[in-house]
Amino acid sequence: MKPCTKRRLLPLAALLGAACTQAMADSAAIKINQVGFPPAAQKLAVVPAGKAAAFIVVDAHTGKPVLREKLGEPKPWDVSGETVRIADFTALKTPGRYRLRVAGLPDSAPFDIQGNVYRALNIGALKAYYYNRASTALLPQHAGIYARAAGHPDTEVLVHASAASAGRPEGTVISAPKGWYDAGDYNKYIVNSGISTYTLLAAWEHFPQYFKAQDSNLPESGNGMPDIVNEALWNLDWMLAMQDPGDGGVYHKLTDKDFDGMVMPDQPHATRYVVQKSTAAALDFAAVMAVASRVMAPFERQRPGLSARMRQAAEAAWGWAQAHPDQIYRQPADIVTGDYSDSKLADEFAWAAAELYITTGKDSYYQAMRPGRLPAGVPSWGNVGGLAWISLAHHLPRLTPAADKALITRRITSLADQLRDTWSQSPYRVPLKKTDFVWGSNAVLLNQAMVLLHAYRIGRNQQPGYLQAAQSALDYVLGRNATGYSFVTGFGAHPAMHPHHRPSEADGISAPVPGWLVGGPNPGQEDIKNCKSYPSALPALSYLDHVCSYASNEVAINWNAPLVYVSAALNSLQ
Template sequence: MDGIYSDMIRLNQIGYYPKATKKAVIVESKNAGKFSVVDATTKEAVFQGSLSEPMTWELAGEQVQVADFSELNTEGEYHIFVDGIGYSYPFSIGKKVLRKAFLGSVKGLYYQRAGMALEEQYAGKWHRPMGHPDDSILFHPSSGKDTGYMASPKGWYDAGDYGKYVLNASFPLGQFFQLQEDYPEIIGDNELNIPESGNGQSDYLDELRYEMDWVLTMQDTDGGLFHKLTAFGFEDMIMPHKSVKQRYIIGKGTAATLDFAAAAAKAYRIFLAQDATYAQNCLDAAKKAYAWAISNPEVSFVNPEGIITGQYGDTNFDDEFFWAGAELYLSTRDTTYLDNLKKDNLNFAYKPGDGWASYMRFLGMFSLVKQKDALPDGFYEELKAGILGSADALVKKAAALDYFQPIDDFQWGSNSDVLNTAMIMAQAYQLEPKEVYLKGVQQAVDYVLGNNAMGYSYLTGFGTKTPMFIHHRQSAGDAVEEPVPGLLSGGPNSRLQDASSGVVYPEDPAPMKSWVDQEPSFASNEICLNWNAPLTYILGFLEQESH
C-alpha cells in the first residue's frame, strides 16, 4: 500500500500526542460500519472501532462519518483503514510529535529574510542570492518627507510579495514574543540551522531579532512609524535578487506606530537578559512611539494614488492603544500607561477576521493576565473571566461545527482565524488547565494539518499532501519543485477575491472548499507572517503542554 492513499480519509497528517483526542473524518464512506488503525510497518491492526452515524456537513458540502481512535495511545506510525475506501495517509503517535513542524514554522521565517543571501548550508536547495539590501530607500511624499532617502535593511518579506510592512511585522512579533515569554526555553541554540546558530543564544530570539532590527529603522525622528517599505506595485513572480523596482518609504500612521510601540515594549522584556542595551533601545523607541500616537491619535493610512501594494488599513485604534498601553505598563510599571487603558466594556468575543486590524486587544489581555500582582483589584479577575468565557464559547462552537474547528465564516487567512481562536483557548488552559481547552487547541491544529475538507496539510513541507503551488514569489521563481517549507497557506476563503485573476475554483464551492492549490490564488493560497505567527505559538504551546 506504500504511496497509495485515499483522499477520503481526513486526519492530522503529522500526528497526535498519546493522550490527545484522535479523530479522522471519512468522506463518501457509503455508510461503512467499522474502521481499523494499522501499524505502518507490520500492516497489522492495532485498534478497531465503529464509525459514527453518517452526518451531513454543510460548511464542507460533504456527508461524513467520524472515526474516533482516542483510546489508542501507543507510540508508533499508523494508517487508518476503512473497507471499500482504503488507507489514510500515514501519521504518528508520539510525545514530541509536532516538534519538527514547530521548528519548521520558525525556520520558514529565515527563508523570508530580506537583505542577505540564503546560503546552501542553511537554506539547502532553497538557497538564493541576496535580494533587497534596502540601503537607499527613497521617501514617498506620503511619508511626510518630500526628498531624501534612508537605509532600512533586514527584516522578513511580509507574505508572497516582497513588501515589508510595520503593522504586520509588529503584530506577528507580538505573538512570537508571547511564546518566548510563556516558555523561555522553547528553542535553544543550534536548533534552527541559521547563520546565528552557535552564538550561544537562542536561535528563536536570533530570528526574531532580525525582524525587530528592521522595524526599529522605520521609526521617524519624531517617534511616529512609517507604514511600509515597498515599490509602487507588486513584482512579477520572480526571485528577490531579480526584483529591482525602486522601493519607497510610504505613509505614516497611528496603527503602525502603536503596534510598533507594543512589540518594542514587549521586546524589552524578551531581550533584557540577552542584551540589556538593545532591550533599552527597544523600550525607549516604544515610549517615543506611544507619545507620538497620543499626540496623533487618528492618523489612518490609505494607499496614496499610484500605490497598489498591501494597504493594511485601519480606522479604529482602540485595540492598538490597549495593546501598546498594556505592554508599556508591564515593561515600565508606569501607571500612566495603565490609567490610559480603556478597561470598560472589554470585548472578549472573537469573530472571524479579527486579525491584524483588531486582534491586538487579545495580545494586551494575554500579557496583562500573566502579571496578576501588577494589576489593580478586580482587573485581573475581569480579564481572567473574559478569556475563560471566550474560550468556553469557542469550545462549544467547535464541538458543533464541521471538522471540529471553531469558525464558521471563512475569510481571507481563515487558517489564522482558526489558530488565533486556538491561542485564546491556550491562554485559558494556562489560567485553568481544563482538558476541554487543550482538546480544543489540539483539534484546531488537526484541522490545519490535514483534518479538513480539502484533505491538505496546509503547512508546506509537513505532511503527505501539502500545498505545492503557494502564492509566493520565491517558490514560484526558483528552480525547485517543492515550495519553500514551513509556510502556512491562508486557507479557504469564501469571498473568492481572485476568481477573476486566472484562478479556477470548483463551481459554487462550499465555504470550507473555497481553496485551490494554484499559484495565482492570492485569496486562498498565499502565505503571510501573521498566519505563521499563531501557528508557531500553538505548535510550541502543544509541545510544552501535551503528553
C-alpha cells in the same frame, strides 16, 4: 496578507501555462492529521458517512490491527456539503506509525504517534521566516537547496511625499535594512509585522524551555540567544529603523510602488519608499517594542543597550500616537501595494497601553487601556485587542494592584468557552464558523487555538476541552479538513505544492519553500479573474492549490506565527 485592491500578476498564459485546474476534494477520503499526534493528545479523524459503522487503526508497516472502535453518528457540515462521522482513536497511545482503515474506503494517510511529534513542524514554521529574510543572502549551509542571493538591501530608501516632514522632506534617503518580506510579495509592513513579531515573542515568553532546546540552523544559532528570539530580532531591527527619530512617528510600510513580478528577490531594482506615518503603525510598533524590551532584558551581553532602546522607542511611538490619534493610513495614488489600513484604533491603543503597562509598571498605561470597554476577540492584524488580554493574563502575578485580575481572566476564558462550544458542536470538530471562512481562514483557526491554549494554561490545565479544541485546529491545517490537503508546505502526505510565493515559484525547484502555512479556503475568491478553476463555491472547499490564487494560497508572516505558537504549545502541554 491584507487583501489589496490591485495585484500585479504575470500575464495569465505565462503564469498558468494552462487554465488553473484542481480536482474536487475526494469525498471518499478519510481526513486526518497527516503529521501525527502526541501520545496523550485527543486523536480524531473525519470519515465520510456510508455503510461502515466502525474503523480500525493498523500499523502502517505491517498492516496489523492495533485498535477497533465505533464511528460517531453521521452529521452534515453545510460549509462543505458533506455528511461525516468522527473516528476517535484517543485510546491509542503507543508510539508508532499508523493508518486508519474503514471498510469500503482507501486507507488514510500515514501518521505518527510519538513524543515531540511537532518538533520538525515547529522548526519548519520558524525557519520559513529565515527563508523570507530581506537584505541578506541565504547560504547553502543554512538554506540547503533554497539558498539564494541577497535581495532588497534597503540601505537607500526614499521618503515618499506622504511621509515627508520638516526633518525628513520628500526624497530624503534613509536606511532600513533587514525585516521579513511580508507574504508572497517583497514589501515590508509595520502593521502586519506587529502581530507577527508579537506572536513569536509570546511563544518564547510562554514556552521558554521548549525554545531553549530548539536548533533551527540559523546563521545566529549558538550565539547565546534562542533561535526564535534571533529570528524575531531580524525583523525588530528593521522595525526600529522605521521610526522617525525626530518625532517618534512610525512609517506604515517600506515598499515598491507596485508589486514585483514572479522573480527571485535579487532581481527587482525598483526604487523603494517609506510611506506615510500612521497611528496604527505607531501603536503596533509601541506594543511590540514594549514586549521586545522585556524579552531582550536578559540578553544584555549579546545586544548591549537594546532593551532600553526598545522601551524608549515604544514610549516615543506612544507619545506620537497620543498627539496624532486619528492618522489613518490612506493609500497614495501612486502606490498600489498592500495597505493594511485600519480606521478603528481603540484596540491598537489598548494593546500598546497593556504592553507598556506590563513592561514599565506604570498604572497610567493600564488606565489608558480602558479595560472595561475592551472586549476579547480572536487576534488578527486588524483586531489586536485580544493580544492585550493574552499578555495581561500571562503576566498576571506581576501586575500592580491597579489591574482587575478577575476581569483579565474572565475575558480570556469567556472567549475560550465560546470557541470550545463551537468546536464541540461542529461535525468536523473545529472552532470555525461559516463566517470564519475568509481571506486567511487557516490563520483565523490557529489564532483561535492560541486563545484556547492560553485559557488552558491560565486555568492550570483543568479544562481539557480547551486543549482538545486547540489540537483539532492543528489537525485541521495538517489534513483533517474538507479539501484533504495539509495546508503547510513540506509537511504531510498531501501538502500544498504551489503557494502564491515568489521565491517558491521562481527558484526552479519543484517543491515549494517548506514550513509555510497557506491562507486556506476563502469563498470570497477575490482572485477569480485570474484563477477560474476553483473546485467549489462552498466555504470549506473554496481553495485552489495554484500560484495564481493569492486569495486562498498565498503565504504570510502573520499566518505562520500562530503555527509556530500552536505547534510549540501542543508539544509542550501534552
